[in-house]
Amino acid sequence: MKRVLKMIASVGFLLTVTGCGAVDNGESINAVGSSAMQPLVEAAGEQYSSNHLGKFINVQGGGSGTGLSQVQAGAVQIGDSDLFAEEKEGIDSKLLVDHKVAIVGLTPIINKEVGVSDITMENLRKIFTGEITNWKEVGGKDQDVVLINRAAGSGSRHTFEQWVLDGQKVKGAQEQDSTGMVRQIVSTTPGAISYVAFSYVTKDVATLSIDGVKPTEDNVKNNKWVIWSYEHMYTKGEPKGLTKEFLEYMLTDEVQEDIVPQLGYIPVSQMQVERDVEGNIKEISK
Incomplete structure (x- = not known):
């Protein structure tokens, strides 16, 4: 009887360990900032989460300034912005890494x-x-x-x-x-x-x-309509883990050829010109 009880206890212990190992506690990141790009990041985040169970992308607006200040402070993983970090007073652009994901x-x-x-x-x-x-x-x-x-x-x-x-x-x-x-x-x-x-x-x-x-x-x-900007997703330093995975996903065909145009944004790859932080325009050779 003692041997049987020991065997049962051992099996129970193994099941408990195995069960704990199988549980996905989930991962999540926060992307905060530009309300102009909020629909894009929300749609991409929902699609990403549906394809990667247990991984969540939490998206909020608040404006580009909020996004830049929050990511610089380390309060969020991604700061969404319609402007270059260099253009925002109080932001040290040297701390941030720019990821251009679309045009608005x-x-x-x-x-x-x-x-x-x-x-x-x-x-x-x-x-x-x-x-x-x-x-x-x-x-x-x-x-x-x-x-x-x-x-x-x-x-x-x-x-x-x-x-x-x-x-x-x-x-x-x-x-x-x-x-x-x-x-x-x-x-x-x-x-x-x-x-x-x-x-x-x-x-x-x-x-x-x-x-x-x-x-x-x-x-x-082609810049005949001049009121446009890049959609930036800034990180503090080089992205890692889920943040890196999601930013890479933002540049996949699934997002760039489907979600981006459906929501009224323009893929970066379709631009005939590029604009620098000072507003200078040059044609893109293709």
């Missing part, structure tokens, strides 16, 4: 009742700097302009200011943290105007051409 185009959006479809770059600038305050001044309805701007720290705001405002400041605008909220306010507020990533454009709002150039992916690829 930004477009002005307006309330559908405004009555304008094309505008000059000069007049668009004057609207955001407060020099033009009524839509009738640019061929639209006799209606006051209502400005909606992104909050400080937003990569989308930085890109828009860089390529539209030419160093001037937005005047008299409401500020919103979320791109989704910007779109909602514009869609429901008479006379409203703001800007969003192409991926956030819906039938609830209208877009504006600028100097006859439409906000399309093809026009971004």
Whole structure:
């Protein structure tokens, strides 16, 4: 009987050890930052997790500035950003490694009742700097302009200011943290105007051409449409483990040829030009 009990105890011990070894406690990383690229990272993260059970990609917005500061502080594994780390005050770009995963185009959006479809770059600038305050001044309805701007720290705001405002400041605008909220306010507020990533454009709002150039992916690829930026995923130092695996996944055909274009972003490989941190453009030889 004692021998039988010892055998049972031994088998039970082995089963316990084997069972513990088989349990996947799971891995997770956090990607925080740009709300313009949030839909892309969320979609890729969900797809990755469904293909790799027990591995989770937690995605949050908050703006590019938040993403860069959080990853620099070591609070998250990935900082999502629409701007180069060198462009953000208080960020030491030498600590961070840049991973460009896509291109995002930004477009002005307006309330559908405004009555304008094309505008000059000069007049668009004057609207955001407060020099033009009524839509009738640019061929639209006799209606006051209502400005909606992104909050400080937003990569989308930085890109828009860089390529539209030419160093001037937005005047008299409401500020919103979320791109989704910007779109909602514009869609429901008479006379409203703001800007969003192409991926956030819906039938609830209208877009504006600028100097006859439409906000399309093809026009971004050759820089005829100048309001665009890279989608960066920054890490503090070289990525390891799940972070490295996920960043590599972001550049696979599964993401670049499927998820990226479906959500309104542009694969890096399709660009005909490249832009450096100072805004200089050069053609890509292929």
